[in-house]
Ligand SMILES: Nc1ncnc2c1ncn2[C@@H]1O[C@H](COP(=O)(O)OP(=O)(O)OP(=O)(O)O)[C@@H](O)[C@H]1O
């Protein structure tokens with residue numbers, strides 16, 4: 302049995318933090334599994350490492366990666382703005398706005414993304430001519446061949462952005478709902494307008510709740526850009542499969558593109574953590590780093 | 602003195618079929634302090650929230666500083682105002698809440714200067730100066746860059762008072778400002794409020810602090826079930842209540 306020593310050693314005592322042996326055990330198991338997986342891939346006879354190495358930095362692959370990054374960032378940017386508008390509309394007191402937002406969200410969540418991409422990509426077949434003007438009059442602002450006005454890249458960006466907006470809208474709405482109603486009252490009582498209250502008080506607090514799932518969405522978007530292969534947008538996966546259909550090194554090029562997708566999604570974690578810190582200011586967090594220790598810490 | 606800051610005329614408010622305010626009429630003169638007491642659920646908070654039009658009313662009129670709150674009258678019709686105009690009216694009325702409702706993502710100073718800059722159009726340097734003065738006034742000169750989560754309840758409530766004062770309101774509403782506080786922190790907040798009253802601020806205070814009401818209030822009103830039961834000087838209402846309901850309530854809280 303442990304006994305308690307009440308002797309007063311003054312400032313000479315040392316506090317030992319709680320040990321976490323289970324962390325080391327889990328860490329050990331994970332390391333072993335990871336190493337054996339890497340070894341399995343490395344030693345597989347069907348994968349020729351020279352080919353992987355040769356194409357890893359192929360200009361076409363790097364170019365494709367740039368397109369992937371560009372499309373991902375652009376689509377997430379557009380989707381976030383749209384999602385915020387949709388979330389605000391869905392929470393609006395105006396029933397028309399609520400229905401519009403709900404309809405949009407239901408429609409784009411209810412149909413497969415691949416189908417939406419193909420739809421926008423082949424819009425030219427359904428509507429060969431696009432005309433922007435007042436119907437049944439001679440007023441025309443813009444007209445032309447659909448395939449000229451909406452090239453594949455634009456079609457891909459539209460498809461991914463609209464679909465993403467529908468999903469993110471619910472994330473943003475959840476974030477807004479998580480903000481205490483007293484915050485809105487306090488803002489109103491100071492004479493702030495609805496818009497100011499949303500921008501300065503509600504959204505910054507909602508961000509705390511929104512960012513972690515949006516990080517997920519970002520990663521999902523990065524990978525979903527590979528679907529644009531079906532409408533021949535030259536992103537990373539398209540670049541890899543174009544090369545492999547010529548040299549028949551399918552597996553190697555899958556490894557190449559897989560490596561780069563993994564690298565990109567890993568790097569995305571850093572800005573996410575920075576954002577979480579920024580919007581977490583002023584909030585006491587659970588599961589974050591420990592508070593500064595009040596006294597000397599040592600080992601014994 | 603003598604100028605009516607608040608003139609509420611038979612104010613009615615219902616939630617569905619539940620009539621929470623059943624014709625409240627009272628006036629507060631410029632520089633006066635009115636304390637509202639009454640049992641839980643009697644409609645005290647609702648009445649305060651109607652005064653700055655956080656809630657719309659179903660009957661009666663509310664004039665604050667000679668302006669009809671929330672509506673524009675033309676002939677016999679009251680038109681509800683646009684949100685922008687209501688927001689403008691609210692600038693003249695400060696409100697302090699039971700649960701403080703400070704903006705947690707902003708420091709104490711940022712909380713105080715947010716509205717002057719964003720609503721009042723004061724330039725940031727000037728606003729900062731004003732903010733520091735107000736924080737000093739509530740005894741928190743050194744806490745400007747603390748976040749609300751780093752402040753005690755009493756300190757948070759004093760920041761909330763400074764925040765409301767920053768819009769230079771003509772009227773201050775307090776909804777049980779000390780009832781979420783530990784007993785030893787109540788005094789600091791009440792002291793700030795007493796200072797305000799001395800400086801001539803017009804105040805309406807919902808409170809259970811009878812000592813404060815006795816010392817500071819010019820008028821006390823007892824509300825029960827959405828009606829004014831008794832109204833008068835603190836002495837009249839707190840020491841010599843006439844109505845049975847007032848007596849019963851005071852017996853319970855004292
Ligand atoms: N948003 C609302 N919807 C429906 N009923 C409400 C709403 N707000 C308040 N009420 C009801 O109105 C009545 C008066 O509430 P109010 O908050 O004004 O009471 P109070 O006097 O401030 O009580 P307390 O001392 O507990 O704060 C209560 O019966 C309450 O249930």
Ligand SMILES: [Mg+2]
Pocket residue numbers: 645646647776777
């Ligand atoms: Mg109340």
